[in-house]
Amino acid sequence: MSVRKETGFTLIELMIVVAVVAILAAVAYPSYQTQVRKGRMGQAQADMLELAQFMERCFASNNTYVGCNLPFGVSPRTGTGYYDIQPQTPNRTSFTLTAIPRPAGGQNEQICGTLTINQAGAKTFSGTGVTAAQCW
Template sequence: MNVFTLRRKARGFTLIELMITVAVIAILAAVAIPSYSEHVRKSRRAQAKADLVELAQQLERFHTVQNTYSGMSLPFTESPRDGKSYYTLSLSGAATSSAFTLQAVPGTGQDKDKCGTLTLDQAGRKTPTEAKVAGCW
């Protein structure tokens, strides 16, 4: 072996090797990024569901004392309560003496969520139902 051959092998990566590496990284990113995004939407949705259940419990406590759902204002209207809001929580219509419907409307960053607006009423009925969209509740 001469000096020229040793020097040529020690120079670095070839263009083909670099392009193969870039292609492998691109394929991994194409699979990983959508999966990660869906996981983030799912965790935000779980927080909104927990907040809806908490508000329903507070409405039930109010009903126990006042014998009506009307007249109670929601203690918080965003989910999550701290940081950037991804869902707006509210009563859908006015609460009556015997009924209420809470809703969580997706906002910016959550607008691509497959479940859309989540609702929960005094009887524990939830929408969207499992029959219409799987995995929402």
């Protein structure tokens, strides 16, 4: 009589592995999405600072912010846009840039909401329950 050893996984072992993977995914995916949104917001902030510098260069050349047309209005400039960047009616001595999150990729769920920067470098946001340090 020969004894044959069975190899492989049982159904219970396989179901335990599937359950562990599901639990890890349920915890990790929302954290991943939050970090992706923060990265997109960081890109929008960098683009807003670049556009604010553009406005300052335009002011230095023309002595007014009026007529300074932004070179781009979506962040990021290529690919899917996650923020619309708009000037709020610049006048001779002031401007305000506003970054409005788009629904694409769930960016409108970002806790900081709409971001703004003006000619004095004052940075604000529309989100509640967060601090300026968290959003800027």
